[in-house]
Amino acid sequence: MRIAVLAGGRTPERDVSLRSGHRVMASFIERGHDAWLIDPGEGPLVETLEERRPEMCYLALHGKEGEDGTVQRLLDLLRLPYTGTAAFDCEIAFDKVLAKDALRRAGVSTPEWVVIEGWALRDLGGGAALGAAIERVGLPCVVKPSRSGSALGVGFVDREQDVPNAVMAALSFSGAAVIEAKVDGTEVAAGFAGSPLDALPLVEIAPKSGVFDYAARYTAGATEYYTPARLDGAVEAATVDEARRAAQALALRDLTRVDLIVDRRGRPWVLEVNVSPGMTETSLLPMAAQAAGMSLSDLCDRILRAGAARMRES
Amino acid sequence: MAEFSIDRFVDRYAERTSGMSASEVRALFAVASRPEVISLAGGMPYVEALPADLISEVVAEVLRDLASTALQYGSGQGDLRLRERLAMLMAEEGLEGDPDDIVVTTGAQQALDLLGKIFIDPGDTIAVEAPAYVGALGAFGAYQPRYLTIEVDADGMVVEQLEEALFRGERPKFVYTVPNFGNPAGVTMSHERREDLVALCREAGIPIIEDNPYGLLRFEGLPLPCLKTLDPHNVIYLGTVSKTFSPGVRVGWALAEASVAQRLVLAKEAADLCGSNLNMLLTERWFSDDDRWRSVSAGLVQTYRSRRDAMLEAIEEHVPDAATWTKPQGGFFVWVTLPAWLDTKALLAAAVERRVAYVPGTAFYPDGRGASQMRLAFCYPTEERIREGVARLGGLLSDEAQLYRSLRG
Numbered sequence: 001m002r003i004a005v006l007a008g009g010r011t012p013e014r015d016v017s018l019r020s021g022h023r024v025m026a027s028f029i030e031r032g033h034d035a036w037l038i039d040p041g042e043g044p045l046v047e048t049l050e051e052r053r054p055e056m057c058y059l060a061l062h063g064k065e066g067e068d069g070t071v072q073r074l075l076d077l078l079r080l081p082y083t084g085t086a087a088f089d090c091e092i093a094f095d096k097v098l099a100k101d102a103l104r105r106a107g108v109s110t111p112e113w114v115v116i117e118g119w120a121l122r123d124l125g126g127g128a129a130l131g132a133a134i135e136r137v138g139l140p141c142v143v144k145p146s147r148s149g150s151a152l153g154v155g156f157v158d159r160e161q162d163v164p165n166a167v168m169a170a171l172s173f174s175g176a177a178v179i180e181a182k183v184d185g186t187e188v189a190a191g192f193a194g195s196p197l198d199a200l201p202l203v204e205i206a207p208k209s210g211v212f213d214y215a216a217r218y219t220a221g222a223t224e225y226y227t228p229a230r231l232d233g234a235v236e237a238a239t240v241d242e243a244r245r246a247a248q249a250l251a252l253r254d255l256t257r258v259d260l261i262v263d264r265r266g267r268p269w270v271l272e273v274n275v276s277p278g279m280t281e282t283s284l285l286p287m288a289a290q291a292a293g294m295s296l297s298d299l300c301d302r303i304l305r306a307g308a309a310r311m312r313e314s
Numbered sequence: 315m316a317e318f319s320i321d322r323f324v325d326r327y328a329e330r331t332s333g334m335s336a337s338e339v340r341a342l343f344a345v346a347s348r349p350e351v352i353s354l355a356g357g358m359p360y361v362e363a364l365p366a367d368l369i370s371e372v373v374a375e376v377l378r379d380l381a382s383t384a385l386q387y388g389s390g391q392g393d394l395r396l397r398e399r400l401a402m403l404m405a406e407e408g409l410e411g412d413p414d415d416i417v418v419t420t421g422a423q424q425a426l427d428l429l430g431k432i433f434i435d436p437g438d439t440i441a442v443e444a445p446a447y448v449g450a451l452g453a454f455g456a457y458q459p460r461y462l463t464i465e466v467d468a469d470g471m472v473v474e475q476l477e478e479a480l481f482r483g484e485r486p487k488f489v490y491t492v493p494n495f496g497n498p499a500g501v502t503m504s505h506e507r508r509e510d511l512v513a514l515c516r517e518a519g520i521p522i523i524e525d526n527p528y529g530l531l532r533f534e535g536l537p538l539p540c541l542k543t544l545d546p547h548n549v550i551y552l553g554t555v556s557k558t559f560s561p562g563v564r565v566g567w568a569l570a571e572a573s574v575a576q577r578l579v580l581a582k583e584a585a586d587l588c589g590s591n592l593n594m595l596l597t598e599r600w601f602s603d604d605d606r607w608r609s610v611s612a613g614l615v616q617t618y619r620s621r622r623d624a625m626l627e628a629i630e631e632h633v634p635d636a637a638t639w640t641k642p643q644g645g646f647f648v649w650v651t652l653p654a655w656l657d658t659k660a661l662l663a664a665a666v667e668r669r670v671a672y673v674p675g676t677a678f679y680p681d682g683r684g685a686s687q688m689r690l691a692f693c694y695p696t697e698e699r700i701r702e703g704v705a706r707l708g709g710l711l712s713d714e715a716q717l718y719r720s721l722r723g
Contacts, residue, residue, distance in 0.1 A: 010345055010348060011345065012338070012341040012342045012344065012345055012663065012666070013341065014341075014344045014345060015341060015344045016341070041348065118717065121717050121720040121721060122713065122716045122717055122720060125720055126720060127717075127719075127720035127721040127722065128720075130721060150341070152338055152341070152663065153660065153663060164718070164721035164722060165655065165657060165660075167721060168657070168660065168714065168717055168718065168721065169657060169660030171664070171717065172660045172661050172662070172663045172664035173663045173664070214336060214337070214338045214341065215335040215336050215337060215338075217336070218336035219334075219335040219336045220321035220324070221321035221323075221324030221327075222335060
């Protein structure tokens with residue numbers, strides 16, 4: 001098959017995406033496909049795609065544009081099939097404000113949260129409501145940009161007086177910030193691949209610094225991973241189930257990673273979902289696949305088949 | 315159950331690598347280097363100003379006349395012809411140096427690493443300016459020092475602070491300073507402070523490392539004597555052709571007492587045997603034609619001066635009143651101090667979103683300070699781009715102030 005792997009782009013996750021993209025491309029080539037990499041950050045995407053129309057686009061873009069439905073819409077317009085979640089569903093999944101709401105409506109447990117819009121702060125004096133927001137969520141809390149990946153702009157806050165700065169930091173990455181209750185427990189990632197989505201073994205994340213931030217994610221050796229996660233059998237099943245319900249609620253396709261925390265009582269909480277999980281040498285989805293006896297190449301093949309089956313149906 | 319460690323050597327690395335980790339700022343710079351972003355971040359010399367035809371001639375000349383030397387290993391100390399030429403370059407700033415006491419290094423950056431290697435044992439104290447050149451902190455940091463930080467004001471390093479520290483019993487292995495148009499602060503050490511610093515260190519027996527990459531890039535005012543001129547014995551001087559010629563040739567040097575120079579040569583040979591003869595000879599040839607290098611260098615100074623002016627005017631116009639900034643008389647950088655509530659590291663993402671980039675202040679302190687400061691470089695972008703970049707930054711800072719007022723009431 002002739003496959004264009006889209007990776008790179010213009011976001012802070014550019015380098016991570018390129019690393020994902022190169023590995024995915026190499027695994028397609030290994031399987032005998034004609035695969036090449038397109039970096040939308042390097043040239044005009046539409047022209048490049050039209051020039052050498054691929055039979056399938058594999059989306060290894062991370063962050064805005066690649067995960068928020070922008071590129072997906074463009075591909076729909078060009079009638080080019082792609083792997084992963086559909087444009088509109090990407091838009092919801094990538095935006096924590098929309099995604100958390102959709103999860104709650106579907107009955108998926110996600111930590112209590114409040115949304116702070118940048119424009120409301122600037123133009124409506126919304127800062128006065130911050131006290132009420134903190135009261136609702138409680139301390140400690142986590143402040144996140146509504147639309148950003150790789151934990152960029154995420155702040156963990158223990159004291160009320162530190163919330164404003166964390167909000168400003170999050171708003172640097174996105175137009176809105178989400179203040180979320182901090183759940184203590186075991187951090188796990190639930191990977192899914194294929195069509196229908198098949199659960200991969202849970203990966204337990206144990207950052208040495210205690211916080212799974214950007215450095216802990218991308219510095220080799222800064223985090224220990226256990227797979228399957230060191231959870232009691234029933235808790236593990238409930239966690240996978242909760243993650244699957246999240247993926248279904250958000251209509252995710254082909255591949256996804258759902259990040260959760262399992263609290264001290266064994267209850268899973270969905271923190272966020274990723275429509276384009278990393279495929280780098282330090283990424284969780286390939287690690288989960290490996291634990292299930294799948295190589296990266298097997299994993300990519302599975303994702304590709306899911307996309308191709310959909311293409312045939314349409 | 316399998317325990318996955320991404321890096322199977324994780325328990326084998328040396329302790330000194332513990333500070334080497336992935337960073338958000340690095341990730342943002344990947345975006346900041348895109349053409350649509352006006353980068354006021356990097357301190358890249360404006361090499362486009364170098365006349366390509368003249369450079370080609372020099373390269374051809376070296377390969378025609380000196381190929382067998384240029385393509386061969388060389389001496390660890392560096393080619394003698396080049397060292398003689400470098401002595402002449404130092405004389406431009408009134409500094410006398412014997413070519414025998416010069417060690418040519420791969421940029422002055424390698425000299426910093428070698429000095430770290432020969433002076434610092436883990437836990438040793440070294441004195442650095444606050445803020446200090448980030449590359450020096452990186453080079454020294456690998457040798458696990460403890461830092462004694464000395465504040466910088468408009469007249470450079472506040473020598474009284476060093477004096478007080480010595481009085482308290484601090485005994486740094488050396489004092490590191492960039493006295494002319496320092497990176498990042500852009501300030502220059504006054505004549506009086508220079509005299510005070512060399513006297514203080516001479517008396518205490520503490521060597522000074524004088525890093526002088528920007529000395530010949532003075533836009534106005536009278537040149538001040540090198541610390542090495544004031545005290546030839548106690549000062550280790552570092553020079554480079556990166557700013558007056560090309561950073562791509564990677565030619566820097568150390569001028570030091572014979573005993574130090576000898577150790578540097580041994581350390582250099584252990585590190586990389588010798589520098590690139592090709593680059594050394596190319597550099598020597600470039601500086602052999604007095605009129606040629608002087609006119610190119612003067613053109614560079616002229617360009618940098620106009621860019622500095624453009625930046626200072628734009629800051630004056632666009633940056634909110636609550637900020638303060640330095641007014642460099644040379645070099646590449648303006649150092650901006652913003653209200654304490656601003657976090658320049660967090661703000662960088664928003665800046666890049668608005669297509670402008672800078673370096674957050676924390677990079678220049680070994681102790682986490684500098685959160686509300688930023689370094690702006692005027693060396694590389696055109697005047698027009700500098701004005702536009704500063705305007706974008708100013709707009710962002712105003713918006714942030716509005717946010718802050720809303721959040722803090």
